[in-house]
Amino acid sequence: MTSCLPFLDVKIMVDSCLLNGVSRLLAIKAIEISKQNVPWDEYCKIMSSFLEELRLENAPSQKPEKVTPSPIKNARMKNISTTFHGDDFSILTCTSLGLPQCYGGFPPLFFVRGNREIVGYPTATVLNSRKPRLVDPKDEWVNGTVYLSRKFIKDKYCLVSSTGTSGYDILSYIAWKEKCPLLIILDQPLPFWSSNSLSQEFTKKYGWLMEQENILFLSPFPSSKILPRKRRMVIRDRLVVSVARTVAIAAITDSGNMYKLASEIFEHEKVVWVFRPRSFNRLTSGNKKILNKFQVSRPVTPEKIPPNRYSGSETDHKKYADPDRIISRFPENYLTHFTRRCPGPWPGQSYPAYLESLTAGLPEAHHTAFETLRHILREGTVRAGTKIIRGNVPVVSLTECTPDEIMKITKWNRALIRWTFEPYGIAFPKDAVRQLGARPAIYGDNLRYSKIPTKDRYLFQLDEPAKHRWKQEKEWRIRGDLRISSFETGDVLIIVKKEKEALKIINDFPYRVYIMGK
Numbered sequence: 024m025t026s027c028l029p030f031l032d033v034k035i036m037v038d039s040c041l042l043n044g045v046s047r048l049l050a051i052k053a054i055e056i057s058k059q060n061v062p063w064d065e066y067c068k069i070m071s072s073f074l075e076e077l078r079l080e081n082a083p084s085q086k087p088e089k090v091t092p093s094p095i096k097n098a099r100m101k102n103i104s105t106t107f108h109g110d111d112f113s114i115l116t117c118t119s120l121g122l123p124q125c126y127g128g129f130p131p132l133f134f135v136r137g138n139r140e141i142v143g144y145p146t147a148t149v150l151n152s153r154k155p156r157l158v159d160p161k162d163e164w165v166n167g168t169v170y171l172s173r174k175f176i177k178d179k180y181c182l183v184s185s186t187g188t189s190g191y192d193i194l195s196y197i198a199w200k201e202k203c204p205l206l207i208i209l210d211q212p213l214p215f216w217s218s219n220s221l222s223q224e225f226t227k228k229y230g231w232l233m234e235q236e237n238i239l240f241l242s243p244f245p246s247s248k249i250l251p252r253k254r255r256m257v258i259r260d261r262l263v264v265s266v267a268r269t270v271a272i273a274a275i276t277d278s279g280n281m282y283k284l285a286s287e288i289f290e291h292e293k294v295v296w297v298f299r300p301r302s303f304n305r306l307t308s309g310n311k312k313i314l315n316k317f318q319v320s321r322p323v324t325p326e327k328i329p330p331n332r333y334s335g336s337e338t339d340h341k342k343y344a345d346p347d348r349i350i351s352r353f354p355e356n357y358l359t360h361f362t363r364r365c366p367g368p369w370p371g372q373s374y375p376a377y378l379e380s381l382t383a384g385l386p387e388a389h390h391t392a393f394e395t396l397r398h399i400l401r402e403g404t405v406r407a408g409t410k411i412i413r414g415n416v417p418v419v420s421l422t423e424c425t426p427d428e429i430m431k432i433t434k435w436n437r438a439l440i441r442w443t444f445e446p447y448g449i450a451f452p453k454d455a456v457r458q459l460g461a462r463p464a465i466y467g468d469n470l471r472y473s474k475i476p477t478k479d480r481y482l483f484q485l486d487e488p489a490k491h492r493w494k495q496e497k498e499w500r501i502r503g504d505l506r507i508s509s510f511e512t513g514d515v516l517i518i519v520k521k522e523k524e525a526l527k528i529i530n531d532f533p534y535r536v537y538i539m540g541k
Contacts, residue, residue: 046114049074049132053245063250071131074116112136112213115241120266129262130243134213137239141204144181148267150285151190152275152309156366158189160381160388164274164306165193167298169382171271171323172197181206183267185259186229190273196378199235206266207232209242210252210259221247231375260284271296271323275309282309289317296321348535349525350516357516358421358456358499360405361429361448365390369398370406392445393524396517399449400532405505412500413472416481419505421456423463423497426518426539432495443496446520446539451510459509461501466494 052073056066115133119142122129149171151164158165172194175182181204185191198205214225232238243262244255257280264270264284270293275281288295297319303311314322368377369390380388387398399405407417422429426446433444465475466486475483481502486494507515515534519525525536 046112048077049114050112050134050245053130053132053134057244057246057249060248063254066249067130074131112215113139115139115142122265129258129265133241133243134245135239135241136213136215138204138237139239141181141206141237141239144204145179145269146183146206146267147175147180147269147271148183148263149175149190149194149271149273150264150275150281151188151273152279152281152306154189154274154306157364157390158366158381158388160384162274162306163300164190164298165381166384167273167300167323168193169197171273171296171298173201175269175271176201176203180204180269183208183263185209185263186225186232187256192374192378193382195232196375197382199232199238199375200379202235202237205232205235205238207238207240208259208262208266209240209244210255211242211247212244213240213242215240228374231373256280264288267293269294269296271298272310272313273298274300274307275313276305277308277312282312285309285313286316294320296323298323345529348529350535350537353425353427353450353537354516356453357425357450358423358453358461359426359429359448359450359518360419360421360505361444361446361518362392362395362399363445363447364392365395365398370408392447393519396447396449396519397527397531400507400517400528400534403507405449405507407502407504412481413483414480416502417504418481418500418502421451421461421499421501423453423499426537429496430539446518447524448518449507450516450518450537452514455510455514456499456501456505459501459505461499464493464498464500 049070053066053070056069061069113135115135117129117131117133120133149168151168154162154164168190172182176198182194182198183206184194184198185208186195187210195205195207197203211221211225214222214229226233243258244250247255250258260280261284264287270285270288272285272295275285295317297310297313298307299310299314299322300307313319367390368374369387379385387394405419407419409415409417412418424432426448429444430446462482464484465471465479465482466484468485468487472480472483472485482500484493484498486492512533513535517525517528517532517534517536518539519528519536520539522538525538528534528536
């Protein structure tokens with residue numbers, strides 16, 4: 024396929040440099056400079072000078088067999104095994120990517136791993152502003168992103184994407200699933216260089232992307248410490264837009280980094296598509312502003328977007344299967360496990376499976392607190408978790424509080440970015456749960472914790488009235504998963520907020536239901 028960008032520098036700067044170890048030298052130099060806490064602009068200037076020096080040393084007029092690194096550089100190369108886990112990486116320059124040197128705050132070089140041949144393909148990307156952590160599969164931006172991505176794939180584009188946001192992840196997943204050439208621009212160093220926690224976290228979540236042959240990972244950053252992540256994300260987004268020759272806007276707000284980038288696109292020779300939703304809202308306010316302000320190459324109208332395939336919690340049954348199973352009074356001596364929304368995959372669900380549920384419009388794609396409750400009932404298991412549990416022991420948490428009592432103490436937890444409780448849950452008789460091993464939490468300060476036997480420390484919950492007041496939650500904990508089948512069906516009680524939700528539960532499951540506040 025004919026290149027649409029001037030990539031003549033690729034073979035000169037990649038293949039010949041690799042023969043002389045120049046890629047390694049550049050990487051080592053970049054990491055050394057980044058550890059000196061120099062400003063980003065200064066780092067770009069230093070690396071530009073160093074790159075020019077190496078270019079002169081490796082000029083074609085010199086005989087290849089006499090072109091060798093200096094003794095100092097050789098000494099640095101001896102430490103390569105302690106710096107990199109594997110040497111399957113290369114260097115691309117701004118020229119290689121068709122960018123002016125240091126354009127948009129970019130350094131003169133980029134670290135890459137994967138299939139470099141895809142650099143010659145025509146490129147396209149789909150832009151989205153950052154979305155709420157909980158992705159609603161009914162939102163038009165999801166269908167818009169899916170449609171635009173598949174349109175580009177059909178037209179034989181190489182997609183330019185990244186990781187870490189729902190918009191980028193959906194774009195990357197579709198390319199991966201369709202085996203489309205994919206250029207992934209990272210907001211962190213290449214995760215293949217080291218075995219630190221950052222790399223392990225990336226591999227755990229995105230290891231599936233590393234298995235594809237027609238994917239190229241690119242990063243302008245030699246270290247995660249060279250810039251704060253927010254600034255790295257801004258540079259990453261600008262690089263995505265700069266490399267892509269065709270840019271489609273799926274859903275952006277009318278302020279922030281993405282809108283600024285979208286506005287600047289029209290100053291360059293790019294093809295711009297803009298998704299026009301059925302009705303504009305906060306998530307697409309930037310789309311409206313762009314359509315009104317600029318001459319867009321191709322508006323994408325709703326008629327070309329397939330209808331949303333998800334019905335989820337909006338589907339109501341016409342009548343109760345058994346109205347007697349709705350109770351008006353919450354029983355005494357019950358313990359309740361309250362559910363909450365689940366941003367991202369269900370426990371035990373892989374990240375690609377979660378993205379597939381979103382892009383395919385599967386019923387289980389909606390992860391609200393109510394859908395979390397339904398997911399638990401379908402699985403028949405309350406899965407144990409380790410979050411906020413000392414000792415990393417997996418437990419199921421329950422409360423002795425009634426639903427009305429728990430709602431009185433519910434508040435927004437800024438640290439965890441969530442409500443402490445949501446009005447959905449599943450309750451069991453206290454005696455039955457106790458027989459399965461459940462025990463009350465042990466509240467106190469750190470001195471109290473030190474006196475608790477090691478085997479019981481999973482029960483500890485910090486409670487310091489001046490800062491942390493958790494004792495009012497009357498928590499119980501049980502180690503491991505809690506199987507619903509361990510209880511008599513008539514003893515299991517489901518808690519919901521709305522009558523239509525109660526209607527869905529009693530038609531789909533054999534349990535009694537309590538509607539909060541009714």
